[in-house]
Amino acid sequence: MPAPWWSQAVFYQVYPRSFRDSDGDGVGDLDGVTARLDYLQRLGVDAIWLNPVMVSPMVDHGYDVADARDVDSLFGGLAALDRLIEAAHGRGIKITMDLVPNHTSSHHPWFQAALRAGPGSVERERYIFRDGTGRDGGRPPNNWLSIFGGPAWTRVVEPDGRPGQWYLHLFDAEQPDLNWDNPEVFEDLEKTLRFWLERGVDGFRIDVAHGMAKPPGLPDMKVAKAEMVLSDMDDDPRFNNDGVHEIHRQIRRVFDDYAHAVAIGEVWVYDNEQFSRYVRPDELHLGFNFRLVRTRFDAAEVRAAIENAMAAADLVDATPTWTLSNHDVDRAPTRYGGGQRGLSRALAMTLVMLALPGAVFVYNGEELGLPNVDLPDEALRDPIWERSGHTLRGRDACRVPIPWDGDAPPFGFSTNPQTWLPIPSEWAALTVEKQVGDPNSTLSFYRRAIDLRRNRPEFDGRSVEWLDSPDDCLVFRRDGGLVCVLNAGSAAVALPEGEVVHASAPLVEGNLPPDAAAWLA
DSSP: OOOOOGGEEEEEOOOOTTTOOSSSSSSSSSHHHHHHHHHHHHHOEEEEEEEOEEOOOOOTTSSOOOOEEEEEEEGTHHHHHHHHHHHHHHHHHHHHEEEEOBBTTTTTTEEEHHHHHHHHOOGGGGGGGGOOOOOOGGOOOOOOOOOOSSSSSEEOTTTSSSSEEEESSSTTTSBBBOOOOOOHHHHHHHHHHHHHTTTTTOEEEEEETTTTOOTOOOOOSSSSSOOOOTTEEEEEEEETTTHHHHHHOOOOOHTTTTOEEEEEEOOOOOSSSHHHHHHHHSSEEEEEEETTTTTOOOOHHHHHHHHHHHHHHHHOOOEEESSSSSSSSSOOOHHSSSHHHHHHHHHHHHHHHHHHEEEEEETTHHHHOOOOOOOGGGGOOOOHHHHHTTSSTTGGGOOOOOOOOSTTTTTTTTTTOOOOSSOOOGEEEEEHHHTOOOTSSSHHHHHHHHHHHHHHHGGGGGGGEEEEOOEEEEEEEEETOEEEEEEESOEEEEEEEEEEEEEESSBTTTTTTTEEEEEEO
């Protein structure tokens, strides 16, 4: 039986707001993606993952969904998605979408009905409403905090005008959590899944896939510590509750009717055994393992991250996944120190990532070497900025639109100079136009790496063998014979025997310089 298409795929994450604007409103859209499919085809990607494009008031840039079975007019409506699917499939590129099952928008008809219906109603049973504590119920039901800052509960005004119950929102107050103990919630999600899969979508990335099930009684957090989902907190009752696995089994039973489709979970869980449960044969096909994202540029740490991620997948014979960037974390060149050194390290880690067996996810602009942008306060759009009382700047720095061509902003991203986030003028050197014809550019580096990964037999197999290596380096070999060397030290190192087929930096008298990686056949 042939391996499924997604098992070695390179997914390209399109943040639609920031990819390309086709209609001049300063915000990227789906026709903008369609217009640049040739670019993605030449890059060599197998699939696109679209961040949310469903109908939304855009408080959290689409992760607050008001209608899960329609496309927001901001992105061009349903017809624009149909055009994208048809054009992408014509080029052999799959389309996967974001799915947000943990919560809805507070503008969703269900939530508006819950507000009108009052306590004890069947409408409120679709969400998590509770009476408050303390005098007159004036305090939240428990001490849970929102991932975006502040309490995870908001009190509502009842239909009679009096202060009433509280509703749970692990994220923004305009993102009320659904009650997954209510069968009606899954019944509606199944309609959503089938709506898109019948329309030609090839799968979903499931947002906060470890978060839908809540523990009985909603106990207090032992440590009330507001952090992003990357948190390693033990005994955090907000996430990774056992009941979530039955939810994923229900979802998988729908996917089993669509043999081509893939379910990919956003799983911020670090214990290998706990993580492996999400990718058992009757749950998710793939689960994002974020160990590489969270690892410093250190050979021992990188090796440990790879070993752990592969061990977690091997526990249930699942396919590992790898990524260095996404819309929620600092871009890799910035994370690795910034400037030329940060970029060099990011390119080195790209070779390590692409040398590994499994599915790979590349975030838009990563192939251009884009760093974070130091945005002015007035430009910030992430709800984290407001909810944290302007103490956390949020994620906008990694979401700035892609520079396509020209010598000044908006660099062909839009005809409108007022883009939704400002593009820095210094990105003139990083445009696609500048890089596409330069064999030494970051874009050319990515194109060659992805091409080699797809076409060389040395990348065959599902395991890696660790070889002896100098201090501050790591060396591993794929089943097919590829050898990958990472030099995270301060001096150049000799390479093993073999033909160098790709390197992230020029060799120095045949040796691999610091902050670099190489592939040998």
